[in-house]
Amino acid sequence: MLKNIKSLYKNQPGVVLRMHAKPGKGDELFQLTTNLHYNGDPDGPVDWALCRSNEEPDTLWAFEFYRDDESFTRHYSNPAMDEGHNKVFDLLADMPLRADVHIVSSNNTSDTTANVVNEKSLYKNQPGVVLRMYAKPEKGADLFELTTNLHYNGDPDGPVDWVLCESNEEPDTLWGFEFYRDDESFTRHYSNPAMDEGHQKVIDLLADMPLRDDIHIEASNNS
Known part of the structure; x- marks a missing residue:
């Protein structure tokens, strides 16, 4: 950087x-x-x-x-x-x-940051997920507000590096990248039933099921 x-x-x-x-x-x-x-x-x-x-x-x-x-x-x-x-x-x-x-929001766009002090950021092999979501017509703003808020739910296993982006060509389309502290945090987050309610609210705003791919970092400006 x-x-x-x-x-x-x-x-x-x-x-x-x-x-x-x-x-x-x-x-x-x-x-x-x-x-x-x-x-x-x-x-x-x-x-x-x-x-x-x-x-x-x-x-x-x-x-x-x-x-x-x-x-x-x-x-x-x-x-x-x-x-x-x-x-x-x-x-x-x-x-x-x-x-x-x-970018609509990220772990760097709020005074309340999801990052832990001295947390390693965007490091090689850091686990994460890429998401693409199509909101229902005119529900894009609601989708971005909800997904942003869900990143501040206090889950200690939530993503430490994340960014939510709006497509320039399709304003109701959200692209998201989320990266987790380690594989164990990633697994706990996605198997935590307390997260299901928020995820269901997201799905209710979508025109179809999201694209999701689990990934890990090979290289970045920080690695």
């Missing part, structure tokens, strides 16, 4: 990516994409994580957040980036999923 950059702030622009590597090319994809984050581009992402699907090890999930809208635009319109991006495409089994997003 760059020094003095405000991290994971409300309305910070970014992108969510999912890439399926060709069979046996997953490790190469993770190595290449990690290296590309250290290419010296001053407009590159200031907060990012590359995550591997637990169920599909050749599937990469990523979030990248940029300093501001201008940096985001310059980065993606910079022809010097094309060579690296083309090398990534050569490793993929199909076209990547991409959603341009902006």
